[in-house]
Amino acid sequence: MLVLTRKIGESILIGDNIELSILEVNGEVVKLGITAPKEIGILRKELYSSVEEMNKTAEQSHMDADTLKNQINIMKK
Incomplete structure (x- = not known):
C-alpha cells in the first residue's frame, strides 16, 4: 500500500486518467473529488x-x- 500525505487542493494521479483531489478536511472526515472516465465504475x-x-x-x-x-x-x- 502506498501512503501519501496531501493538503487541501492537492491531488494524486492514478494512471493517465484518474485524479483524486483533496477538497476538504474536517476532523477525521476527508472530502475527495474523483475525476475519471465514465466507463470506470466508482x-x-x-x-x-x-x-x-x-x-x-x-x-x-x-x-x-x-x-x-x-x-x-x-x-x-
Whole structure:
C-alpha cells in the first residue's frame, strides 16, 4: 500500500486518467473529488462489500433451494 500525505487542493494521479483531489478536511472526515472516465465504475468500499455479501447470501439461498428440490425429488422416487 502506498501512503501519501496531501493538503487541501492537492491531488494524486492514478494512471493517465484518474485524479483524486483533496477538497476538504474536517476532523477525521476527508472530502475527495474523483475525476475519471465514465466507463470506470466508482463505488464506496462499504457499499461494494454490502452488495458482495448480499450476492453470497442469495447464492447460498439458491444452492439451499436446489438441494431441497433434489431431496424432494429423491423422496418422490
